[in-house]
Amino acid sequence: MSLDEVTLSRRGRVKKLINKYGDAWIIISPDPNYEYIVGIQLHGFSIAFVTKEKIIGIVGSLEADMMSEYFDEVHVFKQFHDIIYLLSKLISSEKCKKILANFASIRKIYASKLPLHWYKLLESLTRLYDVELISAADFIFELRSIKTEEELKALDDSVKITLDILSEVEPIIKPGVTERFIAAKLYEKLYEYGEPSFKPIVAFGEHTSREHHLPTDKKLRQGEVIYIDVGLKYRGMCSDITRFYVTEKRKEYADAYNAVKAAQDEAIKNAKAGVTGEFLYNIARDTLTKHGYDPELFTHSLGHALGIEVHDIGERLGKKGGKLLSNTCFTVEPALYFKKLEPKWGVRLEDDIIILGNACKRLSASPEEVPQI
Numbered sequence: 001m002s003l004d005e006v007t008l009s010r011r012g013r014v015k016k017l018i019n020k021y022g023d024a025w026i027i028i029s030p031d032p033n034y035e036y037i038v039g040i041q042l043h044g045f046s047i048a049f050v051t052k053e054k055i056i057g058i059v060g061s062l063e064a065d066m067m068s069e070y071f072d073e074v075h076v077f078k079q080f081h082d083i084i085y086l087l088s089k090l091i092s093s094e095k096c097k098k099i100l101a102n103f104a105s106i107r108k109i110y111a112s113k114l115p116l117h118w119y120k121l122l123e124s125l126t127r128l129y130d131v132e133l134i135s136a137a138d139f140i141f142e143l144r145s146i147k148t149e150e151e152l153k154a155l156d157d158s159v160k161i162t163l164d165i166l167s168e169v170e171p172i173i174k175p176g177v178t179e180r181f182i183a184a185k186l187y188e189k190l191y192e193y194g195e196p197s198f199k200p201i202v203a204f205g206e207h208t209s210r211e212h213h214l215p216t217d218k219k220l221r222q223g224e225v226i227y228i229d230v231g232l233k234y235r236g237m238c239s240d241i242t243r244f245y246v247t248e249k250r251k252e253y254a255d256a257y258n259a260v261k262a263a264q265d266e267a268i269k270n271a272k273a274g275v276t277g278e279f280l281y282n283i284a285r286d287t288l289t290k291h292g293y294d295p296e297l298f299t300h301s302l303g304h305a306l307g308i309e310v311h312d313i314g315e316r317l318g319k320k321g322g323k324l325l326s327n328t329c330f331t332v333e334p335a336l337y338f339k340k341l342e343p344k345w346g347v348r349l350e351d352d353i354i355i356l357g358n359a360c361k362r363l364s365a366s367p368e369e370v371p372q373i
């Protein structure tokens, strides 16, 4: 096996950018940045030592034989003190003056995966060799917020497969089935292609009024509405799609669906490089208002960036969301949650887009009319 194109394209970006920030980047796994640059998530502990020239791996003996293709150099450890010895050798021999590591302020979670005990250890090792240990936050932000062509293609494929998975699961959504059963079917299909971007949400009836529901043993009853929020991590890119269904046609369901759909379409129509996330968020809220709904029923932001993590690095499509850049990707997910009605219910539609210069590419769209199962 050779490295996939997405990982190779990411390594190309690292090569181009790293020396602007430091001489080497130490990533202690588990960390999404490890998967981003190495191309695989391991069961065991591992370290990636990344320089402009090469990627060096420190891996456990149980995983050593499968890792040679992922690294330019592999060093194997058996015991903890082997790790310290190997790391010391790398820090002292690679002629580094500045080493980047993943610690940062609380808002920069994409660069904050380094455990405290490892931070302390790296700090003392670098001090010993007179090397400066600095936060990788600014580097990671520049590295991961703009996507490579290969990443954008992988996201497009990921969305297509997610839509196929949804259409395969839709026929089994019938009164009597439980949320957990549908979630299990989604998991089964997701693992055929990759893995879930996040735990799928399956919500029936009153549970649709919850933004982040977790599937339960609740059975679907005739008359109730359904939403499914599911994403696939495929070749290192996370999709994130939400679909809404009814078990019977009612005017209140169709009206809310149409308003949310219009809010989504209007926001996407205006999405391009240079507009702000807040601008798109306000368009969605204004559209809900025009359709006669209180925009306060839309309780979250309009969307978030997508990448190796489902909530990736980038502007929020929400209050104070800044200017959007070309080659970034986002979810667009307006919603209405009727928490004060009896019974409670809600509707959310979520699709994924790529900002491309003066336009945006829409990767998916929900049906024009509210789908009935």
Ligand SMILES: [Mn+2]
Pocket (backbone or CB within 6 Å): 240, 304, 331, 333, 350
């Ligand atoms: Mn989402």
